[in-house]
Amino acid sequence: MTKKMMRLGLSMRGLGYHPAAWRHPDVPVNGASEIEHYHTVARHAERGKIDMIFFADGAGVRAKDTPKGSLARLGQYITDIEPTVLLASISAVTTHLGLVTTASTAYNEPYNLARRFAGLDLMSHGRAGWNIVASWSNEEAKNFGLEQVRDYGERYERAAECAEAVTGLWDSWEDGAFVLDKESGIFFDESRMHRLNFEGKHFKVRGPLNARPSEQGRPIVVQAGNSPAGRDIGAKLAEVIYTASNTIEDALTYYADMRERLAKFGRPPDALRVMPGFRTYIGRTREEAQEKFEMLQDLIDPVVGLSFLADTFGDLSGLPLDEPIPADFKPAGDREGISGWADRLIARSRQDGKTIRELYLEQAGQASSNYIGTAADIADIMEDWFHKEACDGFNLTVPHLPGGAADVSDLLVPELQRRGLFRTEYEGRTLRENLGLPPHRNRYTGADRVREASIA
Amino acid sequence: MTKKMMRLGLSMRGLGYHPAAWRHPDVPVNGASEIEHYHTVARHAERGKIDMIFFADGAGVRAKDTPKGSLARLGQYITDIEPTVLLASISAVTTHLGLVTTASTAYNEPYNLARRFAGLDLMSHGRAGWNIVASWSNEEAKNFGLEQVRDYGERYERAAECAEAVTGLWDSWEDGAFVLDKESGIFFDESRMHRLNFEGKHFKVRGPLNARPSEQGRPIVVQAGNSPAGRDIGAKLAEVIYTASNTIEDALTYYADMRERLAKFGRPPDALRVMPGFRTYIGRTREEAQEKFEMLQDLIDPVVGLSFLADTFGDLSGLPLDEPIPADFKPAGDREGISGWADRLIARSRQDGKTIRELYLEQAGQASSNYIGTAADIADIMEDWFHKEACDGFNLTVPHLPGGAADVSDLLVPELQRRGLFRTEYEGRTLRENLGLPPHRNRYTGADRVREASIA
Numbered sequence: 001m002t003k004k005m006m007r008l009g010l011s012m013r014g015l016g017y018h019p020a021a022w023r024h025p026d027v028p029v030n031g032a033s034e035i036e037h038y039h040t041v042a043r044h045a046e047r048g049k050i051d052m053i054f055f056a057d058g059a060g061v062r063a064k065d066t067p068k069g070s071l072a073r074l075g076q077y078i079t080d081i082e083p084t085v086l087l088a089s090i091s092a093v094t095t096h097l098g099l100v101t102t103a104s105t106a107y108n109e110p111y112n113l114a115r116r117f118a119g120l121d122l123m124s125h126g127r128a129g130w131n132i133v134a135s136w137s138n139e140e141a142k143n144f145g146l147e148q149v150r151d152y153g154e155r156y157e158r159a160a161e162c163a164e165a166v167t168g169l170w171d172s173w174e175d176g177a178f179v180l181d182k183e184s185g186i187f188f189d190e191s192r193m194h195r196l197n198f199e200g201k202h203f204k205v206r207g208p209l210n211a212r213p214s215e216q217g218r219p220i221v222v223q224a225g226n227s228p229a230g231r232d233i234g235a236k237l238a239e240v241i242y243t244a245s246n247t248i249e250d251a252l253t254y255y256a257d258m259r260e261r262l263a264k265f266g267r268p269p270d271a272l273r274v275m276p277g278f279r280t281y282i283g284r285t286r287e288e289a290q291e292k293f294e295m296l297q298d299l300i301d302p303v304v305g306l307s308f309l310a311d312t313f314g315d316l317s318g319l320p321l322d323e324p325i326p327a328d329f330k331p332a333g334d335r336e337g338i339s340g341w342a343d344r345l346i347a348r349s350r351q352d353g354k355t356i357r358e359l360y361l362e363q364a365g366q367a368s369s370n371y372i373g374t375a376a377d378i379a380d381i382m383e384d385w386f387h388k389e390a391c392d393g394f395n396l397t398v399p400h401l402p403g404g405a406a407d408v409s410d411l412l413v414p415e416l417q418r419r420g421l422f423r424t425e426y427e428g429r430t431l432r433e434n435l436g437l438p439p440h441r442n443r444y445t446g447a448d449r450v451r452e453a454s455i456a
Numbered sequence: 457m458t459k460k461m462m463r464l465g466l467s468m469r470g471l472g473y474h475p476a477a478w479r480h481p482d483v484p485v486n487g488a489s490e491i492e493h494y495h496t497v498a499r500h501a502e503r504g505k506i507d508m509i510f511f512a513d514g515a516g517v518r519a520k521d522t523p524k525g526s527l528a529r530l531g532q533y534i535t536d537i538e539p540t541v542l543l544a545s546i547s548a549v550t551t552h553l554g555l556v557t558t559a560s561t562a563y564n565e566p567y568n569l570a571r572r573f574a575g576l577d578l579m580s581h582g583r584a585g586w587n588i589v590a591s592w593s594n595e596e597a598k599n600f601g602l603e604q605v606r607d608y609g610e611r612y613e614r615a616a617e618c619a620e621a622v623t624g625l626w627d628s629w630e631d632g633a634f635v636l637d638k639e640s641g642i643f644f645d646e647s648r649m650h651r652l653n654f655e656g657k658h659f660k661v662r663g664p665l666n667a668r669p670s671e672q673g674r675p676i677v678v679q680a681g682n683s684p685a686g687r688d689i690g691a692k693l694a695e696v697i698y699t700a701s702n703t704i705e706d707a708l709t710y711y712a713d714m715r716e717r718l719a720k721f722g723r724p725p726d727a728l729r730v731m732p733g734f735r736t737y738i739g740r741t742r743e744e745a746q747e748k749f750e751m752l753q754d755l756i757d758p759v760v761g762l763s764f765l766a767d768t769f770g771d772l773s774g775l776p777l778d779e780p781i782p783a784d785f786k787p788a789g790d791r792e793g794i795s796g797w798a799d800r801l802i803a804r805s806r807q808d809g810k811t812i813r814e815l816y817l818e819q820a821g822q823a824s825s826n827y828i829g830t831a832a833d834i835a836d837i838m839e840d841w842f843h844k845e846a847c848d849g850f851n852l853t854v855p856h857l858p859g860g861a862a863d864v865s866d867l868l869v870p871e872l873q874r875r876g877l878f879r880t881e882y883e884g885r886t887l888r889e890n891l892g893l894p895p896h897r898n899r900y901t902g903a904d905r906v907r908e909a910s911i912a
């Protein structure tokens with residue numbers, strides 16, 4: 001048996017995950033709207049034999065302008081290129097790289113989602129994946145006729161139905177359905193075309209999908225939600241899970257829970273890849289890595305920094321930045337269930353003498369979940385998580401692009417390869433093959449044939 | 457002043473417009489699902505300096521299985537690749553070709569449409585266009601929770617609102633909105649970001665769109681509906697109109713009507729390009745052209761042929777094919793307002809001794825609107841229409857692909873170029889420039905600046 005390999009994803013939304021990335025001297029300032037930028041990043045990823053690139057997404061400008069002036073200075077995720085069409089373009093300039101994006105079950109019809117991802121899967125010869133999200137942002141909701149998002153239960157019920165319908169549509173054409181015989185004039189075998197006839201509370205979809213399956217049978221299903229309902233959708237349908245575990249203990253607990261849920265749905269443990277997000281600052285030396293981080297931190301405009309505290313505290317812009325939050329400060333944030341969190345942050349700020357500036361740098365720079373060091377330092381951690389079975393691999397959310405992606409492929413990947421943890425060549429052409437997932441089994445193949453034989 | 461040039465579009469849905477195209481020996485039988493096929497056709501079109509390629513579209517298998525067995529033999533438009541993602545891939549392998557597709561206002565949210573087309577427009581550096589359709593097919597409706605399409609008035613009201621919202625969202629970012637100044641940390645100028653706040657009967661959309669405008673300001677708006685409501689949407693918003701005029705007289709009447717409607721909306725005549733569809737069979741000799749047509753006609757399976765009469769007559773498969781329709785035949789078609797049409801067809805069949813086979817070959821092969829001949833023959837007709845101002849150009853709906861596209865670029869285009877009717881090089885990079893349309897004027901540019909100046 002071949003040795004189990006680590007899986008790697010690269011998150012490549014916009015200009016990277018650090019909020020000051022757009023001000024970095026090496027970052028193309030308009031890159032989030034430029035296809036050439038995305039092609040460059042994707043080529044870096046493919047050069048590094050990365051399993052798949054991934055796009056988080058939102059259908060709207062989600063950030064608020066608190067404090068005033070922060071939105072205009074944020075630069076991150078203000079405008080970009082819609083990711084299904086973006087990945088289609090990337091599919092034309094890559095050959096092995098997996099192509100995964102988020103698409104919302106709140107604001108899309110299942111038929112349209114199924115069809116667009118099926119198209120992407122065909123064009124890429126089996127490299128597409130759909131990350132199911134239920135959408136949490138009220139700013140997005142306002143672009144779709146709602147004042148705020150539907151309540152939690154309804155959102156997840158809708159997400160589960162949508163995912164059922166989409167994956168059902170992907171099975172519309174059983175194996176062998178397309179005869180394509182010019183001589184006899186038979187294009188397809190009607191007995192292998194299946195109408196879904198899905199009827200749920202939120203969606204009713206007949207089918208068949210007017211797109212045939214790709215070389216990987218259907219797009220990979222990805223899920224990232226952490227709530228119980230999200231985890232159940234993941235355990236039932238997903239083949240890849242993105243998690244946000246900050247410690248190996250969290251990751252181990254999460255994975256154990258998912259294994260139990262998988263079993264509940266009758267799926268083998270091998271049917272799922274769990275990949276925590278990892279923010280990496282990689283240097284040739286530790287000093288260089290630290291400098292990379294600090295360079296970006298130094299580029300955070302104070303008003304942008306304060307915007308990262310606004311959901312919790314409200315507008316702090318009247319207070320001195322280099323002093324702790326005043327003891328009598330009344331948090332005015334609008335994040336749900338935030339008051340306890342705000343109180344703890346204030347207490348910590350008072351106790352450690354942490355200034356407002358230090359607090360926002362911590363939040364904006366995601367200090368608690370960064371991995372800063374040499375490739376060997378970071379590979380040590382990844383190897384530990386991987387060997388202890390806290391995960392099957394990692395989804396790297398690099399701070400700036402294209403530099404962060406180049407660092408992964410030039411520094412981190414060679415280190416993982418030296419350790420025998422990561423591939424040196426793609427094993428297959430499809431994303432499913434490269435992730436080592438079992439082949440997709442169309443729900444009608446087999447069952448139907450048996451039924452037909454017994455009738456005959 | 458430079459001479460006015462003819463505009464050319466190429467419709468390239470699937471394997472072409474003849475229902476037996478898939479059986480043609482030169483046609484890749486699985487081409488409708490293969491990106492390589494579409495890239496080949498697009499490259500033919502760009503080599504011919506065609507203004508734009510165009511995709512008709514339907515979100516579903518729209519054909520019915522009458523007579524039984526016809527669907528499995530139809531091959532045309534059964535499965536394909538969703539055209540917005542398909543055009544995104546084509547954008548990566550072309551540089552000047554316009555990229556236009558249909559997208560339905562019945563089954564899409566305006567925000568999603570605006571965003572996807574804006575993305576396509578950015579990636580292609582200003583070559584995208586959206587063909588607004590209200591969707592007529594009950595087969596599609598069943599994929600979106602409906603038993604049948606909404607009634608005519610509601611569909612067009614919805615289409616008009618959707619088009620308003622989409623074009624409004626495309627103006628979210630006024631000229632000069634993106635400052636992109638790394639030094640000062642200002643990414644955009646908030647006074648130039650505009651929320652749409654659209655509120656209609658069918659849609660409510662806040663904005664701004666999270667995509668910036670491309671080099672052509674916004675995608676080209678295309679319209680093809682022929683009903684009064686459709687024509688008004690076209691006159692108000694469209695920059696290109698596809699028509700289905702079978703005679704120059706029809707085309708002249710249509711264009712005169714559109715000029716009046718344009719004026720009603722305060723738009724200059726130059727703001728619109730009217731392009732009738734033209735089905736071309738082009739040969740080096742007239743005989744060769746005729747053979748190309750007949751070869752495809754011979755490939756029409758009788759059961760497929762009869763399916764082209766089914767909407768009018770119902771299932772004719774019990775009748776002898778080489779005799780006229782019996783005088784006492786009762787049409788059982790389900791096309792609306794069809795009985796008069798059926799009676800006329802039967803009368804004509806009886807009178808001319810036209811057999812059922814001849815009737816279906818006429819319908820399936822669209823005999824009444826084909827242009828079959830040498831490049832010079834077809835150019836003569838096109839020149840006549842163009843010089844008499846029956847149109848601004850043509851949308852070529854070739855019978856099979858990629859051969860039909862190669863014939864256009866190898867035979868027809870050189871003939872039009874010799875006559876000085878068609879470009880030998882693209883004039884610009886954007887579709888708007890190549891169509892000779894006036895620059896797009898963002899609704900806020902100017903007005904707002906003036907207002908601000910007067911306040912200051």
